[in-house]
Each structure stands twice: as C-alpha cells, then as structure tokens.
Amino acid sequence: MNDTPHGDAGTDPAEVVARLRDRATFIRTETVRLIEIAKVGHYSSVFSAAEILATLYYDVMHLTPERPDDPDRDRFTIGKGHAAVGMYPILADLGYYPMSALDTYAHLGSAFGDHPDMTKIPGIDFSSGSIGHALSNGIGMALAGRMEGRDFSVFVMLGDGEMQEGQVWEAAMSAAHHKLDRVVAIVDRNGFQLDGEVDDIIGIEPIAEKWRAFGWRVVEVDGHDVEAVRTVLREAKHREPDGVPTCVIARTSKGKGVAYMEEEPGWHLGYLAPQDAERAVAEIRNTKTKGADV
Template identity: 70%
Template sequence: METGLKNDFQPTEAEIAHLRDRAQFVRLETIRLIEIAKVGHYTSVFSAAEIFAALYYDVMTLSADPKWPDRDRFLMGKGHAAVGLFPILADLGYLSVELLNTYTRLGSPLGDHPDMRKVPGIDFSSGSIGHALSNGLGMALGGRMQGRDFTTFVMLGDGEMQEGQVWEAALGAAHHRLDRLIAIVDRNGYQLDGAVDDVLGIEPLDDKWRAFGWEVHIVDGHNPAELTAALRRAKADRSRTKPCCIIARTAKGKGVSYMETEPGWHLGYLDPSDADAARAEILSQVI
C-alpha cells in the first residue's frame, strides 16, 4: 500500500478523536433525516463519513462566508450522499439547524441531491453520475487563471469509475498539470446494481490513475489519522506538478454491521425500532 506520508502531517490524538466524533455525528444525523424522508442512501453516506469529517473539520480552508472566493471547493460525484453533508453545513453555520427538519419536504431547498442554487456551501449540483471531476477541473483551472490558491476536492464513487467522462476529465487535468486538484475515490466496492467489479471491473484502479498522469495514494478511508494525513499532505505539497488521486478503501454501510454485508441497503428505510438499533450500534463504537 502506497502512502508516501510524513509524520509531520499526522493529526494529534485530540484531533483524531474530534474527527471520529464528527463522523459519528454524520451517521446519526443521516439516520434522523432519512426518518423524515422515509427513504434514503444510508450506506453511501456511511462509507464517506470519515471523508466528510476530515475535509470539513480539518483539511479544507473555509470561512463563515460560504461564497468567499478563496475557499477550498468540494464537489461530490455521488450526490446521493448529500444527506450526510447537509448536517455539516448546518454545523458550520451555513444553514439553520431547523432547516434540516424540512429535508425533502415540499418547498425545502434540501433534496436527495444537492442544489448549489439553493443550499449555501454547496459548490456543485450533482446527481447525474460522472460530471463532478469535469467541473472540478474547470474550477481548478479557473482558480489558476484568476491567481487564486484554493484547492478543489472532488469525491467520486467507485461505480462512477465506469463513466467515460471521468477519464476524459482525468486526462485533461493531467494535461493542464492541475496540482491544486485532488480526487478522492470512495472505494466501498458496491454500486446500485451490486458489487462494482461484478458490474464492470475497474481494477487495477491505482495503476489506471497513474497511467492517466496522476499522483496516487491508497489509504484506509475509515482511519481518520491515515486519511487526514494523506489529505493534508496532498494539499500542502507544492512540489507536485500533477493532480492527486486518493483512493480511500471503505466499507459501504460502515457503522451498521448488517448494512456492510447487504448491497440492497444502497437505498432503503429503517423502521423506528431498526433505526434505534442502528443508532445504538453506532454509539457503541469507540471514538
């Protein structure tokens, strides 16, 4: 496993505990909001909870103003995980906590997928898989042309690797040597129709990204220390002359044991007793 990390990028024990707490917060709030909607993407959020926490509570440069032009950008290819991002935006003060209670209700700006026209802090309206990296390329190139120093982060699902537009964008980003562009692949192994490599095999994924001209690191996507160190290093590295891809090995449904082994939970609903049991299991895990 390639990491190429240096010790000076390692978070402290206190920082790791905080990131674990925030990932737990994301999982619990996802259950609560899906109880309002009566259907949702639990497992797609649970695999990415530590990624969300590392980015928004440690790595990304943000401000109280979600439209600050020098902020770091974040785009999701797997926009169906937005239910896990909205609570973070409320926690950061970009939207009210009360607004979360309207999730998916008629007239609410908070839908199953994020809408950048309606939700402060959302940088890309995603939903149709495969477009995020192209838009991230454009943002990174635009930032360079404007002389700005922000970093653009793009989180992609591993099933999304089957989209041709992803690889066109990968070629373009390498051609333009977009060193301020960082892709994160949530490699949880499953997509809507089953195991990713049964639907259309994507391995060797790291070699493919390298062949397209990217620097690549593979990390445990549920290990806050390893994940955060990789993201910190990728953002801080000014010697790199190419975009960076971090492949985060994750488990779809991480945190609720039966969801980790059942791909049918890509979209579903927990009845009240099952939701209580899921919360109890998440809360029982060590922070």
C-alpha cells in the first residue's frame, strides 16, 4: 500500500519533490485568496509551514478522503490552529469536499472558520485554537489506536511559541513514558508569535536538548527544504518500533515566500489589499518557478 492514496510513492523522487513544491505554492496562493474573502487572516503562519503541510498531506500520511473516518488513517492535529486557512485548500484538493465550498470561508454559518472544527469539516481530526492542547490530543489518539490494535501514525504540528505552555511538556513526558513511537511532533520554529519574537517573550532554547531530556528522538531540519523534510518525515513514520516518540524541529521563516512578510513580524495577523495580494501571489509564483523552496 502507498503511504497515502494521493502520494507519489514509486515515482521518480525528483518528480515527487517538484510536485510537493508546487503544492506548497498552491497552499500559499490559496491562503491569499481565502483571506481576501475574510478580509483578515494569518498569512505568515501558513507560509512558514507550507512545505511541511504539503509533504504530510501529499506524500507521507495515509489518508482516505472517500472515507474520512477510516479508523486506520493517519491523524494530524495542529496547535497553531490559526493556520487552518492553509489546510482547507489541501483537503479540497484531495477530494474531501468541493473547492467551491471554500468560497464561504469565514462567512456567518460557514463550516470554514479561522480555526478548524472537526465536527463540521471532513478531514479535520482536531478542533484547535486554544494553544497547547494538540500534543495531548494526539497522545490520546495514539493510546486509543494501541488499545484497538491499530498501527496508524499521529502527526502533531506545534508553534514554537506554544512551547511556552506547560501542558506541552506534560504531554511530552507522557508520550515518552507510554512509549508512543507512532507520535511525531513537528515544531514550526519560525521564531515569532503574536506579541513578537518568541525568545524575547519567553526563551525556549535549547529546544532540541529539552525534547531529548523528555525522552524524545530529535531531528532538526530546514522546514522549507522539501527533499529534507520528506526524508525526515518518512523516516519517522516508517522506522522500526522502539518506544521512542520523534520530535522534528523545523527551522522556518514566518511569512516565507513574500519578502516583506519575512522581514516584518507584524504580519502574524493582517490583510492584503487586492493590489498587494496580486503582488504577493506573483512573488510566490515567481520564486516557485525558479525551483527554490520558498
């Protein structure tokens, strides 16, 4: 079985990487489109994670869009739920619902809001928004899977500012204690949170050593290097059981793909006027055509 019915397993690795770069561009441009509907949103938080999301959904995770509740599917939970605007287009692209459904984004009564709702949106495994709960929830999923004799993986994306929450470390300790080697935590280490630089607010370094001290295997990677991200995540999913959960620390840039967003932390929440949105999309697409990991 392929890792996912929508993956590219068995094809030329260079073609897979090119496809994932293309999907990361798709995530960024669709994020711009949807936020233009809402008139406010979290561009930069999506842009830092675009390559990771593309790699997970299009290559690494085992998914069954035709059966969203398949008990053997891999699970994904996200602490930085404000980045859900970048997840919705992926799920539509994979066939969970029509792309046209996103035209109601953030409208009154729409299933698609600023944060994901698992009771309304097929393919969403966790209703997030309150920072700090995603890892605990993922651990509960992994424990339930073990009790039912299932072998699915649970991927959890955490913002680096989220590392300031005590519950994250309680969950980390629990995962190691219960030997949950099917849990993979991914820290989007983009360096910024709502109020400024993460390490100016509450420093979290040395982050790798902290996760190791809590009993996790730690791998650091350039979060915009698709080939490297793919290698790390596939190895984490397919390694032999050893009772050790994996933490991937992805070094990223908040706002990656739009130069002025990378340089200005104030873009955690904002709105691009139509002409500015056009320029941002053009920059994103131009970087992609050069073959770079934007």
